[in-house]
Amino acid sequence: MRKVNTQATLRALRREGVSTLTRLGRITGLSRQTVETVLDELTERGWVREVPPDEGVMGRPARRFEFRADxxxxxxxxxxxxxxxxxxxxxxxxxxxxxxxxxxxxxxxxxxxxxxxxxxxxxxxxxxxxxxxxxxxxxxxxxxxxxxxxxxxxxxxxxxxxxxxxxxxxxxxxxxxxxxxxxxxxxxAEHWRGSAQHASDVVYILVGHRPGAGILIGGRLHRGRSGAAGEIGTLRQVGWEDAAMELGARELGARELGARELGARELGARELGREGGAAEVFAAAGAGDAHAARRVDRYAENLAIGASALVLTVDPDLLVIGGGYSRAGDVLLGPLRRHLAELCLSAPEVVASTFGDExxxxxxxxxxxxxxxxxxxxx
Structure with missing residues (x-):
């Protein structure tokens, strides 16, 4: 019972931030004396601190506590x-x-x-x-x-x-x-504080020169028997690896240089290697270059094949696109949504990651x- 009381009090205090004994007792259903005993013990253990009363408070101020996040x-x-x-x-x-x-x-x-x-x-x-x-x-x-x-x-x-x-x-x-x-x-991360906070069933696809996928079912991570759930990108027939390499290949012509330079600044500091090449393609496509747009569309079509297999299996509330390529935004998500609509019985909402490569x-x-x-x- 002591452990249960401690858990209930600590949970309530973390939700409240700073709270009084009376308030915590009301939330937890515990007596004021029980809450006070628990908080004094947690203070001794270093998990809770008592907050000094505000200046100018008259009379005997209520004792206030907060969880020590530090x-x-x-x-x-x-x-x-x-x-x-x-x-x-x-x-x-x-x-x-x-x-x-x-x-x-x-x-x-x-x-x-x-x-x-x-x-x-x-x-x-x-x-x-x-x-x-x-x-x-x-x-x-x-x-x-x-x-x-x-x-x-x-x-x-x-x-x-x-x-x-x-x-x-x-x-x-x-x-x-x-x-x-x-x-x-x-x-x-996306379910905790990002684009998937309010979704229960989620497919997350990490797009970059090494694609991968994660699945949440009922808000819980689905790892699978051996931890390999979502590794559809390793299936050669899906074509994710080849599509990423093709997109990142540096093949932009001289006529696309202006759009490439402009777009790279808009996407942030230019990265090196294959992701850097892909960033240039996305930037040029966003600036209206038809050749770059076709390359993005081919990549989106290949991405949609593997994504649709996951969508048709899980039927998620949300499909989140993350990783380095997600910074392209609707330049990538637009054609991806279109191809998913063609492949899926009921395509879910498709959004970009809140955090990108973080x-x-x-x-x-x-x-x-x-x-x-x-x-x-x-x-």
């Missing part, structure tokens, strides 16, 4: 083919620091892991957070990741198959660590928070 932090890491993205958040999920680092697509596993470690440590240290206050780390990566956090299969990252990603990440801060597929984590790291933050709330806070 009592610990979590780290979310996206280990990709050409970049590493790190986000550090407090226990309310508020991101307090971010770090980005480049890594070679041909980097061996030890080199990639070392780069991820440096970025994670730099992000925490740069935020002025003690490494001992990191309560959990979560890592997202391409490929199939089993429930233990080991990469059971990676096609795109050299030497990545078999890497105990969770085990390695746990040593960075000496804390529990988790690992998951990048598209799955991105789907979590979604994986944010989803990793959410996964780490879930662990802390369950295993540390007892929620």
């Amino acid at each position: 009592a610990g932090h979590v780290v979310g890491v996206d280990v990709g083919g050409e970049r590493i993205v790190v986000s550090v958040a407090d226990l309310n999920g508020q991101v307090v620091a971010c770090e980005r680092a480049a890594v070679s697509e041909e980097a061996a596993a030890p080199e990639r892991l070392a780069a991820a470690r440096r970025a994670a440590l730099a992000c925490v240290d740069g935020a002025g957070i003690s490494r001992t206050r990191v309560l959990a780390v979560s890592v997202g990566t391409p490929g199939i990741v089993d429930r233990s956090g080991r990469v059971s299969l990676s096609i795109t990252l050299p030497g990545w198959t078999g890497v105990d990603l969770a085990g390695v990440a746990g040593r960075w801060f000496g804390c529990p660590a988790l690992a998951a597929n990048d598209a799955n984590l991105a789907a979590l 979604s994986v790291a944010l989803g990793a933050v959410r996964l780490a928070l879930d662990h802390v709330e369950r295993e540390v806070l007892g929620l």
